[in-house]
Amino acid sequence: MSGERPRPSGPPTISEVAAEAGVGRATAARTLGGYGHVSPELKERVLAAAEKLGYRANALARSMSTGVSHTLGVIVADIGNPFFAGVVRGICDTSRARSFDTLVLSTYEKLDEEIAATNVLIDKRVDGMIIASAAVDRSTVSHIRTALDRGIPVVLVDRAVSSLELDAVVIDNREAAREAVETLITAGHRRIGFIWGPPVEKAPATRRELIAAASRNLWTDGERLRGYLDALDDAGIPFDPELVMVGPKVEERATQEVARMLALPQRATALFCTENDAVTGALRAVKARKLSYPRDVSLIGFDDSAWAAVMDPPLTMIEQPVHQLGSKTAEVLLDILEGAVPRHERHTLRARLIVRSSVAPPPASP
Amino acid sequence: MSGERPRPSGPPTISEVAAEAGVGRATAARTLGGYGHVSPELKERVLAAAEKLGYRANALARSMSTGVSHTLGVIVADIGNPFFAGVVRGICDTSRARSFDTLVLSTYEKLDEEIAATNVLIDKRVDGMIIASAAVDRSTVSHIRTALDRGIPVVLVDRAVSSLELDAVVIDNREAAREAVETLITAGHRRIGFIWGPPVEKAPATRRELIAAASRNLWTDGERLRGYLDALDDAGIPFDPELVMVGPKVEERATQEVARMLALPQRATALFCTENDAVTGALRAVKARKLSYPRDVSLIGFDDSAWAAVMDPPLTMIEQPVHQLGSKTAEVLLDILEGAVPRHERHTLRARLIVRSSVAPPPASP
Numbered sequence: 001m002s003g004e005r006p007r008p009s010g011p012p013t014i015s016e017v018a019a020e021a022g023v024g025r026a027t028a029a030r031t032l033g034g035y036g037h038v039s040p041e042l043k044e045r046v047l048a049a050a051e052k053l054g055y056r057a058n059a060l061a062r063s064m065s066t067g068v069s070h071t072l073g074v075i076v077a078d079i080g081n082p083f084f085a086g087v088v089r090g091i092c093d094t095s096r097a098r099s100f101d102t103l104v105l106s107t108y109e110k111l112d113e114e115i116a117a118t119n120v121l122i123d124k125r126v127d128g129m130i131i132a133s134a135a136v137d138r139s140t141v142s143h144i145r146t147a148l149d150r151g152i153p154v155v156l157v158d159r160a161v162s163s164l165e166l167d168a169v170v171i172d173n174r175e176a177a178r179e180a181v182e183t184l185i186t187a188g189h190r191r192i193g194f195i196w197g198p199p200v201e202k203a204p205a206t207r208r209e210l211i212a213a214a215s216r217n218l219w220t221d222g223e224r225l226r227g228y229l230d231a232l233d234d235a236g237i238p239f240d241p242e243l244v245m246v247g248p249k250v251e252e253r254a255t256q257e258v259a260r261m262l263a264l265p266q267r268a269t270a271l272f273c274t275e276n277d278a279v280t281g282a283l284r285a286v287k288a289r290k291l292s293y294p295r296d297v298s299l300i301g302f303d304d305s306a307w308a309a310v311m312d313p314p315l316t317m318i319e320q321p322v323h324q325l326g327s328k329t330a331e332v333l334l335d336i337l338e339g340a341v342p343r344h345e346r347h348t349l350r351a352r353l354i355v356r357s358s359v360a361p362p363p364a365s366p
Numbered sequence: 367m368s369g370e371r372p373r374p375s376g377p378p379t380i381s382e383v384a385a386e387a388g389v390g391r392a393t394a395a396r397t398l399g400g401y402g403h404v405s406p407e408l409k410e411r412v413l414a415a416a417e418k419l420g421y422r423a424n425a426l427a428r429s430m431s432t433g434v435s436h437t438l439g440v441i442v443a444d445i446g447n448p449f450f451a452g453v454v455r456g457i458c459d460t461s462r463a464r465s466f467d468t469l470v471l472s473t474y475e476k477l478d479e480e481i482a483a484t485n486v487l488i489d490k491r492v493d494g495m496i497i498a499s500a501a502v503d504r505s506t507v508s509h510i511r512t513a514l515d516r517g518i519p520v521v522l523v524d525r526a527v528s529s530l531e532l533d534a535v536v537i538d539n540r541e542a543a544r545e546a547v548e549t550l551i552t553a554g555h556r557r558i559g560f561i562w563g564p565p566v567e568k569a570p571a572t573r574r575e576l577i578a579a580a581s582r583n584l585w586t587d588g589e590r591l592r593g594y595l596d597a598l599d600d601a602g603i604p605f606d607p608e609l610v611m612v613g614p615k616v617e618e619r620a621t622q623e624v625a626r627m628l629a630l631p632q633r634a635t636a637l638f639c640t641e642n643d644a645v646t647g648a649l650r651a652v653k654a655r656k657l658s659y660p661r662d663v664s665l666i667g668f669d670d671s672a673w674a675a676v677m678d679p680p681l682t683m684i685e686q687p688v689h690q691l692g693s694k695t696a697e698v699l700l701d702i703l704e705g706a707v708p709r710h711e712r713h714t715l716r717a718r719l720i721v722r723s724s725v726a727p728p729p730a731s732p
Binding site: 071079080081082085086088089092096101102103104105106108113116117120124251276277280283284287305306307309310311312 | 437445446447448451452454455458462467468469470471472474479482483486490617642643646649650653671672673675676677678
């Protein structure tokens, strides 16, 4: 026996983890609780110590002491979007299989509704939250910090928020967009419209300004724009602001903007659409000009649906693994509730290009 | 002054309403609380007395005494169905405007999940509930009675449940279906497929058995089937069980069944599809047989969407007022919470046939 004090019985505490890691208790608590800033180096030390001692956060046991809830709260941007409907289905299926109920709130992309929704879920004593946040930077995440401070674990879904160190499950939007645009370029296109870009009033003249504008908005949108620019870069095609739609993200606007791009002296011969409404809006413009696809104009869009497959010709679309996105997110959160230490990782799932018949070489004289 | 005892100050009580109506207190409480059975005649007397005395149920004041909630609970069959997504949007917009938050639970058409969801919402102390119920008869509504017994008002949306005397806001599915099928008959069709019917294994041989099978399932589905039969009756066209799809309501099944109907000696020349997945499933079968619409086969479906409008040719579809359905339901519930006496009315909204280009006369020799 050394002079070392024997470990008291019972599960290891945060203080013991802190001592093992050689850090202050506050640092260990922040790391293990998943809130506040901790430098990557200290974080690694705390996580290693937690693993060594077999520390289990057990947020659920914490919540059980104040009454079992067994409820997850889910905040999505728009439950009317089939994408989020599929994600919610994945969350519900997985949490139900692990005996959790799911409360869903939809914010319709308004940050004030997201803040209200977070407060409702705190008030309703959910055990954990999944959020597809409209927050983009440090100034807009205080409601998420509030939840974390109350000891409610949060996992982000679909949209990473760079100023928050949290577990997040997302799709590789940038690579999916790059692959789609590359497919159009390989078919011979050089005039490729991007529907839709950031919701600013006027198209930024330079690609730097365009990326800056995108960074002030939704993470997914910014990633898809970067993927578009990546593909142009790889092929040495210069960026042309006239081929990027900006403004409100509504179907009518997509129709107007595609009509404009099809009327340019050097018109667009291909369209890359980042949402379903952008696809249908673009198709309306193509029809209105009495053009047909893929003969006169090629098209690839997000997200695949039963409709895209029965169009004539059927559309080449990007399919996001929506159910898997939801179920993986629920798994990460439920693991934390059942004792796993949040590692603040970004889990990235791959989208898949479903090749059908909406891509062809550009017409000889467009 | 007569010898009448002066009315005590303060709002009238249930006992005073009962005395005014000349009924027992329990009857008045059941009528004003919206639970249990009360004969139509007594109900009218209680409601008249309540109106005369200016009785306000004020369920909200009741809930405020145990802590303000200002939350509505919504239980829908499948949030992944664009129809319900639109309804939820309508509910959220209206309740938000009246300072209520909305918690949504999706049951994916499973009655046990609906029961669990109701218990979760009772547990989370919502002020009122909106339910699109999978319950069809007296044996399956005890969870809804439980909510009512706890003093939580319930309004049904989209699906009436005949064994429950509750306010319900629904679409006139029967008339919408009748009108659509009449449109096909007017164009000259007599062989009209119905996609999809009740989820039974084998097509009932008689129309009586068919209606009985439909009655054991969803109210909306039964109403649409009745509308189909109404239109056939009006035109003197005999019902043919070979033209009614039965079985699981999935896209693949619709494709198989439409393929079968298109291969009959006297094949179907028109299709009436009661859901989006039935429409896309039917279109796959039409394509697979190298037929085109509306030349070889006409088609009308539920529910209109942006995709239906960009199909080539665009589809004639039934548009349900989904947002209005949600907002009207929220209004009825919020009015009850704010003091209106539940009148247990069925509010019926009209659907609209959006005529596009998927209906033509049948081919000369189909």
